[in-house]
Amino acid sequence: MTHLGVIGGGGWLAGALLRPVLADRLVMPADLVLSSRSGNISGFEAWPGVHMTTDNAILVDACDIIVLSVRPGDLDEIDVDLRGRFVISVMAGVTVEEIGDRFGARRIVRAMPNACAEQRLSFTPWCMTDDVRDPEADFARRFFAASGRPHFITDEQELDYFTALTGSGAAFPALMADAMIRHAIEAGIGPETAVLAVRQLFLGAATQMASVSDTPADIVELFMEYHGTTAAGLSAMIDADLAHAVFSGLTAARRRAQDGAD
Numbered sequence: 001m002t003h004l005g006v007i008g009g010g011g012w013l014a015g016a017l018l019r020p021v022l023a024d025r026l027v028m029p030a031d032l033v034l035s036s037r038s039g040n041i042s043g044f045e046a047w048p049g050v051h052m053t054t055d056n057a058i059l060v061d062a063c064d065i066i067v068l069s070v071r072p073g074d075l076d077e078i079d080v081d082l083r084g085r086f087v088i089s090v091m092a093g094v095t096v097e098e099i100g101d102r103f104g105a106r107r108i109v110r111a112m113p114n115a116c117a118e119q120r121l122s123f124t125p126w127c128m129t130d131d132v133r134d135p136e137a138d139f140a141r142r143f144f145a146a147s148g149r150p151h152f153i154t155d156e157q158e159l160d161y162f163t164a165l166t167g168s169g170a171a172f173p174a175l176m177a178d179a180m181i182r183h184a185i186e187a188g189i190g191p192e193t194a195v196l197a198v199r200q201l202f203l204g205a206a207t208q209m210a211s212v213s214d215t216p217a218d219i220v221e222l223f224m225e226y227h228g229t230t231a232a233g234l235s236a237m238i239d240a241d242l243a244h245a246v247f248s249g250l251t252a253a254r255r256r257a258q259d260g261a262d
């Protein structure tokens, strides 16, 4: 049986990816090894058989598939030999070439999930080196399918773009939601009701956008053509150049991913 080792397994993203994988029994607890700085990893109480260590060399010895999930700035501390191992990296801004040079691995999948993995709703673009074997590619696809929607890409550079666009998960929509909540509170709505209302709005809007054939642009146009209160609000937001703010944010995030996130 394949053993999976996750370096940085106590982190935010690793937990979000692994709990669905364990719940689906894609990997059994006894076949999973997690490493962290402290060795005390929470969030896996439902699977007491999961192994935990502070020693990455022990993890690598025990496992044939290694997931790299430390922050890019902590990569220098990871002193392991991954020659002959199948490696899956979810690190932002760390290229396949760098992973190969640092660790000697040739069979590498690089992916960019987001924290919605915890809800099994990540969008997860991924790419791989030519050396990856068919069953390994199949495992990677199933691994990421447990926590959302994997999307295979052939151009690794697109991963830096997706790091900005979707790697951020709920954060960019949350900024918009927070602005709406603050406006509602200023208008006299109680804070709890404002949060409740905007959460439900985003749930409805996201569910609708994901399920109807209309694109987001079609939905905007539909309301503009209605010429009602929504159109008044949309026009003011367009005049205030909401798109410019969004473009600036995505450009900055992409630049950070290209420069090497830390």
Ligand SMILES: NC(=O)C1=CN([C@@H]2O[C@H](COP(=O)(O)OP(=O)(O)OC[C@H]3O[C@@H](n4cnc5c(N)ncnc54)[C@H](O)[C@@H]3O)[C@@H](O)[C@H]2O)C=CC1
Residues within 6 Å of the ligand: 007, 008, 009, 010, 011, 012, 013, 014, 035, 036, 037, 038, 054, 056, 069, 070, 071, 072, 074, 077, 078, 090, 091, 092, 112, 113, 114, 115, 167, 168, 169, 261
């Ligand atoms: N959090 C997110 O939403 C996303 C994160 N990522 C990427 O995932 C990677 C992990 O990010 P997070 O989980 O958010 O970070 P985190 O800080 O929550 O987790 C990192 C973990 O690595 C461990 N660690 C650090 N040095 C270590 C070492 N030498 N040996 C073993 N473990 C060590 C830490 O103890 C910590 O538990 C990053 O490279 C990030 O770019 C990618 C997409 C989304």
Ligand SMILES: O=C(O)[C@@H]1CCC=N1
Residues within 6 Å of the ligand: 092, 163, 167, 168, 169, 261, 262
């Ligand atoms: O904010 C970050 O750096 C991490 C990596 C991509 C998304 N979240």
